[in-house]
Amino acid sequence: MNILILSWRDPSNPKSGGAEKVMLRYARYWIRLGHKVIWLGSRYDGLPIIENTSGLNIHRVGPQLQFYNTWTMLLTYPLFLLNNIWIGWGIVRHEHIDLVVDAIHGLPLFSPLYTRCRKVLWVCEVAGTIWDKMYPFPINLVGKLLEKIVYVIYQNSDIWAISESTKKDILKINTKLHVKIIPLGIDLAKFIPQEKFSFPSALFVARLVPMKGIESALTATKAISTRLPNFKLFVVGDGDSGYIQSLKEFIVINRLQKNVEFLGKISDQQRNNLYARCHFLIHPSFKEGFGLTVLEAAASGTPTIARKGSSMDELIENGKDGLLFEQDSQIAQLFIKYFKTPKYRQMQKNALDKSKRYDWTKILI
Numbered sequence: 039m040n041i042l043i044l045s046w047r048d049p050s051n052p053k054s055g056g057a058e059k060v061m062l063r064y065a066r067y068w069i070r071l072g073h074k075v076i077w078l079g080s081r082y083d084g085l086p087i088i089e090n091t092s093g094l095n096i097h098r099v100g101p102q103l104q105f106y107n108t109w110t111m112l113l114t115y116p117l118f119l120l121n122n123i124w125i126g127w128g129i130v131r132h133e134h135i136d137l138v139v140d141a142i143h144g145l146p147l148f149s150p151l152y153t154r155c156r157k158v159l160w161v162c163e164v165a166g167t168i169w170d171k172m173y174p175f176p177i178n179l180v181g182k183l184l185e186k187i188v189y190v191i192y193q194n195s196d197i198w199a200i201s202e203s204t205k206k207d208i209l210k211i212n213t214k215l216h217v218k219i220i221p222l223g224i225d226l227a228k229f230i231p232q233e234k235f236s237f238p239s240a241l242f243v244a245r246l247v248p249m250k251g252i253e254s255a256l257t258a259t260k261a262i263s264t265r266l267p268n269f270k271l272f273v274v275g276d277g278d279s280g281y282i283q284s285l286k287e288f289i290v291i292n293r294l295q296k297n298v299e300f301l302g303k304i305s306d307q308q309r310n311n312l313y314a315r316c317h318f319l320i321h322p323s324f325k326e327g328f329g330l331t332v333l334e335a336a337a338s339g340t341p342t343i344a345r346k347g348s349s350m351d352e353l354i355e356n357g358k359d360g361l362l363f364e365q366d367s368q369i370a371q372l373f374i375k376y377f378k379t380p381k382y383r384q385m386q387k388n389a390l391d392k393s394k395r396y397d398w399t400k401i402l403i
Contacts, residue, residue, distance in 0.1 A: 039073045040133050041065075044126060044149055045141035046103060046118070048079035048096050050089075052276075052303065055245060056330035057143060057162045060200070060222050062094075067402045069093045076133060078126055080118055099125050103145075105278065112177075115145060127152045140195075144181075146188045150195060157195040163327030163348070164207035171249045171324055186211055200328045201349040223398035224333045228306070231339030231390065232314035237268040238377055241316040241340075243309065243331045244323060246277030246285065251322030251345065254366045256288055256298065258320065261370035263297045270296075271320070272312050276303045313338035317377045320369060321345070329353050332360070333396050336389035341382070343372050359388035
């Protein structure tokens with residue numbers, strides 16, 4: 039079978055994240071079964087237009103998507119979309135594509151408009167109110183409307199959701215859609231529990247954008263450090279330089295230079311080491327389709343303090359293998375209450391046990 043993956047971020051794109059990790063894992067699985075897989079994504083400076091990596095054919099089309107501000111995105115996305123449709127249509131015809139996997143990450147690629155072969159819409163999350171967090175009026179309203187239109191265009195396609203919460207959000211938009219949950223996992227062998235830092239510590243791992251809740255994590259750091267002066271938050275991830283600068287200004291104003299360390303985008307090995315050494319992963323994202331970082335931390339013997347709602351309610355049993363909060367002020371309260379207690383050590387064990395259910399070697403045999 040010939041498979042075409044449509045996703046504006048490919049595995050080598052610096053903006054790629056957990057969704058691309060999972061998609062890549064499935065792509066390699068399909069290749070191992072003898073299928074041909076092509077990934078059509080967006081160009082990015084320094085990456086070749088055409089690339090073959092371990093049997094995966096990657097095609098990148100321009101223009102490169104720009105996210106410096108709302109207006110650059112509105113300019114580049116329509117041009118990219120038209121080019122993506124044109125190139126995608128050519129690949130479907132010339133490569134005799136049997137299946138198109140159309141991954142939507144806020145930017146739909148509208149495969150039903152130009153192909154009659156079997157199509158699957160891969161959905162990590164329904165953005166919904168996240169449009170309000172990420173974009174000003176009236177762009178947020180346009181985004182919400184477009185998201186609803188998407189599920190009309192794809193109504194005759196199979197839909198794969200990555201969690202029960204995502205499935206529920208999709209069916210709220212259109213109850214007649216056929217939605218299947220696909221299993222997700224982690225490479226369990228890459229995560230090894232270690233001794234925790236001698237000082238109270240936490241880790242934040244995500245893109246540095248408002249919807250991921252980095253500001254909530256920094257505000258919690260301010261509160262924690264008043265009780266635990268040696269507390270340290272490690273921030274892993276990158277984002278818009280202007281936004282990062284505003285975060286650093288917050289740190290200076292609140293005299294948190296010794297309590298927060300921005301590490302940017304680091305190697306998997308460095309990140310995995312921090313997963314294991316830190317006491318908690320702080321995950322204040324306002325909405326999450328699945329939350330691979332929660333499982334990766336759990337596999338490292340580290341429980342998570344996460345915002346209640348979306349997929350976090352599926353991955354974390356509050357008080358047993360992690361902690362859930364509703365108000366930002368609770369992050370600091372929960373950390374201080376639990377980080378050095380017998381209850382914490384039990385949460386470590388329970389989190390580690392739960393992560394074993396999500397071993398890729400058991401999911402994709």
